Amino acid sequence: MTTVRFTHIGGPTVLIDVGGWRLLTDPTFDPPGRTYAFGWGTSSRKLTGPAVAPADLPPIDAILLTHVHHGDNLDDAGRALLPTAGVIVTTRSGAPAIPGAARGLRADETTRLEAPGRPAIDITATPCRHGPPLSRPIVGDVIGFALTWPGQAHGPLWITGDTVYTRAVQATATRLRPGTILLHLGGVGFPLTGPLRYTMTAEQAVRLCETITPHTVLPIHYEGWQHFRENREGVQRELATRPSVLRDTLTWLPIGDPLDITV
Template sequence: MVTLTHIGGPTALVEFAGWRILTDPTFDPAGGKYKFGWGTGSVKTAGPAIDPAQLGPIDAVLLTHDHHEDNLDAAGRAFLPEVDTVVTTASGAQRLGGATRGLTDWQTTELAKPGSPTIKVTATPCRHGPPLSHPIVGDVIGFALDWGEGVLWFSGDTVLYDGVKSVAQRLKVDVAVLHCGGVQFPVTGPARYTMTGHDAVELVKLLQPRVAIPIHYEGWRHFRDGQRGVERAIAQAPADVMERFRWLPIGEAVSLS
């Protein structure tokens, strides 16, 4: 049985068969102001539902990118040395150093420990902004976890584009965890940096997962298409798409079986 706990923002805890895997650790309290570069920034409006000291042992951290503090903040960065295995982008691994594993699109690594199934972790493409924005926004990846019982996929921070759509051709996704929020900044006008609710619906039409779970839509001021926006998009979706979406109460462990 797979259990997922949405801790807040992009941070989620995956538990199954003895594994405890954390995504994008963000543990700073609410109220902080952050700069993302090139005139962009945001304010954190909600702290984590679970304090890192209450988490217990973590086997691995899957970090979609290390250079934006809404995905790895100061408290999250301080937490990383407590974990034996950190997997992130190739460029992020160079910045973090140590034994951090770096992946590029479609590269894989394995997580293994006695008494639990081996997990194949595959990096999936992301584009964290409009076309040609990569030199500004940097490398980002998603993560597909496969232990032989269906793929659990975290989209990472991305807009809807051909690279993300290719996941539907290459993987059979059972559970899709989708970073939404429709991030925008005043300095860049209408440009978006993550998926909107309508994007999430379009992606679920392609993926046809058993379950689709929105995360990273709350807790920060730069989200322009938060839970209400995603809910409106889901409400307008065909019934067979609508019924796949599931909201996780923040801070509560939920079985995905």
């Protein structure tokens, strides 16, 4: 049994303290107000800033970067933080764009974090599709991360990354049986693309979780940007209409304050 401390800094950015390791997901530390282009005529304005400033972070052992090419997952201040981290793990295609030696992974590939006096952590890339069918050439490569280490009580820690529900994502969840999920939600959409969604909605999350019964689901990346179509209130409304394992296991991380979870 392991206690993990999660600090949700905002958006997809979470500080994870486990076994002496300090891991940071998708670093985004720019102030609010700027509009970021995402390609093919789409854009979004950042509405809220980070709850923790980069100067207030502890030393970071590894950054888990789901993709390098969208400003809501890696912004200018987040990019400036990369050289200070011991290890950066990202997509195989994105690694060359990172200064220094980033570890690039494709889905199902694994790398390991090792250090004296700490448990080894295996990091396995998991598949993502950041949009509708056939959108990968437009939206680019994205991965999630499954983290395993000795003594986990409920199964791996899974960071889904920016993805919609797909058969590959469901098959990965079924194979992993994650105990704790950092679940990217928000149902991202743009006026230019109408009803198409580029990240998971609450309805899709219910489908994902109802067959794997995770112990704890921690929503992230559902707020703070103009392009989210389903915020916390929207997720709660959707879950109120149906009994589901997701409704029973979902925990909202406080923004900026650490929360300890048994993993």
